[in-house]
Amino acid sequence: MATTHKIVCPHDCPDTCVATVEVENGRAVKIGGDPDHPFTQGFLCAKVNQYLDRVYSKDRILHPLKRAGKKGEGKFEQISWDEALETIAANFKRVIAEYGPQSILPYSYAGNSGMIHYGSLDRRFFATLGASELERTICASAGFEGYKAVMGATIGFDPEKVENAKLIVAWGANIISSNVHFWPFVEAAKRKGARLIVIDPYRSKTAEKADWHIAPLPGTDGALAYAIMNVLFRDGLTDEEYISKYTVGVEGLKERALGWTPQKAAVETGLTVEIIEKLAREYGTTRPSAIRINYGLNRAAGGGNAVRIITCLPALVGDWRHVGGGIQLSSSGTYPAQVAALTRPDMIRPGTRTLNMTALGDALRPGLEPPVKALYVYNSNPAAIAPDQNAVRSGLGREDLFVAVHELFKTDTVDWADIVLPATTVLEHTDILKSYGHLYLAINQPAIAPLGECRSNAQVFRQLAEKMGLTDARLFESDEALMEQAFNWSHPRLQGINIERLKRETTVRLNVPAEWAPFAHGNFPTASGKCEFYSETEKAAGRDPLPNYVRPREGPVSNPKLAKTYPLAFISPPAHHFLNSTFSAQPVFMRREGGEPALTIHPDDARARGIVDGQMVRTFNDRGEFLAKAHVSDGARPGVVVGLSVWWAKLCPGGRNANAVTGQALTDLGNGATFYDVLVDVARHDGAAPSA
Ligand SMILES: Nc1nc2c(c(=O)[nH]1)N[C@H]1C(S)=C(S)[C@@H](COP(=O)(O)OP(=O)(O)OC[C@H]3O[C@@H](n4cnc5c(=O)[nH]c(N)nc54)[C@H](O)[C@@H]3O)O[C@H]1N2
Ligand SMILES: Nc1nc2c(c(=O)[nH]1)N[C@H]1C(S)=C(S)[C@@H](COP(=O)(O)OP(=O)(O)OC[C@H]3O[C@@H](n4cnc5c(=O)[nH]c(N)nc54)[C@H](O)[C@@H]3O)O[C@H]1N2
Ligand SMILES: [Mo]
Numbered sequence: 001m002a003t004t005h006k007i008v009c010p011h012d013c014p015d016t017c018v019a020t021v022e023v024e025n026g027r028a029v030k031i032g033g034d035p036d037h038p039f040t041q042g043f044l045c046a047k048v049n050q051y052l053d054r055v056y057s058k059d060r061i062l063h064p065l066k067r068a069g070k071k072g073e074g075k076f077e078q079i080s081w082d083e084a085l086e087t088i089a090a091n092f093k094r095v096i097a098e099y100g101p102q103s104i105l106p107y108s109y110a111g112n113s114g115m116i117h118y119g120s121l122d123r124r125f126f127a128t129l130g131a132s133e134l135e136r137t138i139c140a141s142a143g144f145e146g147y148k149a150v151m152g153a154t155i156g157f158d159p160e161k162v163e164n165a166k167l168i169v170a171w172g173a174n175i176i177s178s179n180v181h182f183w184p185f186v187e188a189a190k191r192k193g194a195r196l197i198v199i200d201p202y203r204s205k206t207a208e209k210a211d212w213h214i215a216p217l218p219g220t221d222g223a224l225a226y227a228i229m230n231v232l233f234r235d236g237l238t239d240e241e242y243i244s245k246y247t248v249g250v251e252g253l254k255e256r257a258l259g260w261t262p263q264k265a266a267v268e269t270g271l272t273v274e275i276i277e278k279l280a281r282e283y284g285t286t287r288p289s290a291i292r293i294n295y296g297l298n299r300a301a302g303g304g305n306a307v308r309i310i311t312c313l314p315a316l317v318g319d320w321r322h323v324g325g326g327i328q329l330s331s332s333g334t335y336p337a338q339v340a341a342l343t344r345p346d347m348i349r350p351g352t353r354t355l356n357m358t359a360l361g362d363a364l365r366p367g368l369e370p371p372v373k374a375l376y377v378y379n380s381n382p383a384a385i386a387p388d389q390n391a392v393r394s395g396l397g398r399e400d401l402f403v404a405v406h407e408l409f410k411t412d413t414v415d416w417a418d419i420v421l422p423a424t425t426v427l428e429h430t431d432i433l434k435s436y437g438h439l440y441l442a443i444n445q446p447a448i449a450p451l452g453e454c455r456s457n458a459q460v461f462r463q464l465a466e467k468m469g470l471t472d473a474r475l476f477e478s479d480e481a482l483m484e485q486a487f488n489w490s491h492p493r494l495q496g497i498n499i500e501r502l503k504r505e506t507t508v509r510l511n512v513p514a515e516w517a518p519f520a521h522g523n524f525p526t527a528s529g530k531c532e533f534y535s536e537t538e539k540a541a542g543r544d545p546l547p548n549y550v551r552p553r554e555g556p557v558s559n560p561k562l563a564k565t566y567p568l569a570f571i572s573p574p575a576h577h578f579l580n581s582t583f584s585a586q587p588v589f590m591r592r593e594g595g596e597p598a599l600t601i602h603p604d605d606a607r608a609r610g611i612v613d614g615q616m617v618r619t620f621n622d623r624g625e626f627l628a629k630a631h632v633s634d635g636a637r638p639g640v641v642v643g644l645s646v647w648w649a650k651l652c653p654g655g656r657n658a659n660a661v662t663g664q665a666l667t668d669l670g671n672g673a674t675f676y677d678v679l680v681d682v683a684r685h686d687g688a689a690p691s692a
Contacts, residue, residue, distance in 0.1 A: 001024070004021070006019070008442040010112045010114045012580065014330070015438070016437070019040075019051070038440070039440060061409060061414075064080065072397055088404050089468050102130065104376070107378075108377065109380040111379035111582060114433050119342065121457075121476075123343035130349045130352060144670060156327050156331060161185075166287065167195050168291075168292065172221065174205060176576075177204065182292070200213070201637055217269055219297075226259075229309075231277060231280030232280065232283075232284045232316055241318070242315065288321075292328055293311070297310075305550050311329070342482060358664060361391025364395020374404075376404045378460075383411070383413040384412040384647070384659065386659060387664050422453055423455070424456045441510060442508075462475065493510045553677050563679055568640065570640075572659075576593070577589035581647070590651070597626070602633070605636075609683060611684055614631075615630050616629060616685035617630045617682050619643065620681060621661050621678070626660045627654040645658045645659075
């Protein structure tokens with residue numbers, strides 16, 4: 001007999017969709033969108049539409065494995081759970097005895113974004129051992145810090161209300177690929193006459209649909225935003241009443257903005273003065289405007305400040321007065337989450353070191369004191385997604401490093417594992433989820449029993465704790481108990497919402513008004529309660545109290561010396577049919593992405609290198625190289641090459657992907673990754689000289 005269940009997509013995407021799953025005789029047979037979910041509106045993305053192929057894939061890992069070949073070879077034999085857990089515990093104990101607990105390093109990110117399986121018992125377990133802490137900043141931390149410096153928390157306009165906007169600016173945001181359920185709301189606005197401007201060095205799927213596509217050099221958005229402000233102040237386009245009532249520090253901001261004339265910004269951004277003037281006038285004279293800023297522009301040296309500068313704009317023009325106006329980076333700050341109650345940072349031993357996940361290559365290098373001797377990976381595929389891939393691979397290949405990986409598939413990282421543990425999909429476990437792109441809270445309940453011997457993250461950490469002989473009750477709490485701890489249920493935004501109701505209804509909108517203009521009357525969650533152009537909090541932390549443009553580390557304008565050798569800026573944003581490196585080994589999605597990695601290069605840059613469309617090219621710099629098929633197109637602006645990502649390295653020609661050329665350097669704020677701050681050159685793969 002068929003039953004219908006609802007599940008909640010746990011992937012690292014702002015949309016956090018609800019899907020319906022039909023189950024017959026214990027097997028899921030159909031998946032579809034949930035028409036009752038107001039943000040998802042009954043459709044799923046291209047990837048999750050095919051989710052049952054993932055769940056029931058013949059490639060899924062269904063049993064614990066141990067290495068049966070050389071490290072990196074990917075040869076394994078099946079073992080029991082008991083042997084797998086015993087081996088991990090024995091290695092952890094050995095490492096602790098020989099080198100101390102900080103020689104153990106957990107490595108995880110948001111492969112599963114649910115609150116329980118993203119971070120709860122895992123954090124408590126490693127803290128109890130005294131393992132090195134991991135700074136999880138590979139994605140969003142620069143932008144997050146930049147936004148918070150101005151706004152106090154990541155709260156923005158209600159995405160469902162964006163149809164009120166007369167102008168929508170997608171800034172470093174490829175909505176159609178990475179936030180597709182927001183797109184119908186953009187279209188609704190467009191039908192009512194709104195214009196869409198996309199600011200992106202690459203003509204993304206969203207830029208193709210824009211009324212106007214502006215293509216600056218990567219990492220220069222802060223200069224562009226300051227030049228917009230320059231025109232706003234110069235031409236009297238600011239909302240003086242809103243500014244005086246609800247903001248602090250306009251004088252200092254204005255002084256900096258006046259230094260950024262459109263002329264100066266044109267040189268920095270590679271745009272013309274006319275484009276900048278026109279953009280500024282259009283933004284300055286269209287109310288309300290809605291800026292959908294996203295993480296695409298936070299992956300450069302100045303990513304934090306870029307977001308910080310842009311985030312000042314809506315308050316200058318008074319857009320927060322309007323429902324659907326303002327800016328949105330992430331909605332995550334709207335939820336009264338109690339992350340500390342889940343992860344228990346109070347359990348971390350004082351003095352424990354923190355290693356940055358972006359600099360995994362450095363963390364695994366021999367000679368670090370104390371050395372990393374045991375690595376436990378879950379929810380992540382660092383051999384594919386971490387920058388400076390050659391450094392990461394050298395580290396993972398160290399004979400003296402014990403590696404355990406909890407995964408669903410034989411990823412690049414699994415190839416380096418000594419022990420592999422099989423993980424459940426969202427159809428097989430329980431979780432509670434917030435979103436970073438809308439305002440609904442959701443509970444996921446299993447629709448089917450775990451396949452094979454698969455176990456959830458939380459389940460494995462309970463069992464590892466037991467194997468390690470630990471007895472602290474906080475390491476063994478149930479999923480149910482963790483769900484209760486995940487939120488402050490007495491917060492006004494959760495009024496009328498509890499776990500029982502969520503289990504019944506799957507998803508509930510936070511208790512915010514249907515017509516919500518969060519900052520129409522100030523009430524910013526900052527120290528001053530105002531929008532902070534000038535931040536005492538930043539100053540107290542030893543940083544610039546005002547936003548400050550930080551140039552790309554590897555830009556053609558900002559670093560002419562390096563650009564002499566490597567003249568092209570390289571970005572590797574998300575491919576439409578992949579989600580980071582998830583889905584990237586599913587044949588149907590590989591096919592839809594062209595079967596193999598592509599590098600989009602402007603006809604002028606191709607011609608100068610004797611490169612023709614469809615031929616294999618080498619993209620390289622001092623850190624490494626990867627191969628891809630040239631896609632000669634003006635979809636990439638001159639001076640910029642684009643390799644949509646993240647492919648599994650082992651499935652790429654040459655065995656390396658885009659991260660062979662990206663670096664471990666960190667951003668200005670938030671210690672984030674700088675994936676899109678990279679200079680390279682490109683050459684025909686037949687061995688011809690790099691430049692003509
Ligand atoms: N289909 C799909 N969806 C995804 C993902 C995926 O891999 N695939 N990944 C998920 C994750 S983890 C995240 S963090 C989000 C990421 O999604 P977004 O936050 O939208 O970020 P990106 O896709 O990295 O970049 C968006 C756009 O910014 C452009 N860009 C790159 N550098 C710059 C720059 O310096 N300035 C400007 N203005 N634009 C720039 C890129 O060309 C890209 O088109 O998407 C999530 N959703
Ligand atoms: N060149 C380049 N590199 C990038 C980016 C880019 O734009 N360009 N984007 C960066 C960004 S924004 C991000 S967020 C990172 C993302 O990097 P990661 O967080 O590593 O994300 P994925 O590559 O999707 O890998 C997640 C893995 O977790 C596994 N997984 C899923 N659910 C579970 C579970 O419940 N338990 C366990 N144990 N495993 C599970 C999946 O099978 C998958 O292999 O990549 C970054 N890397
Ligand atoms: Mo991300």
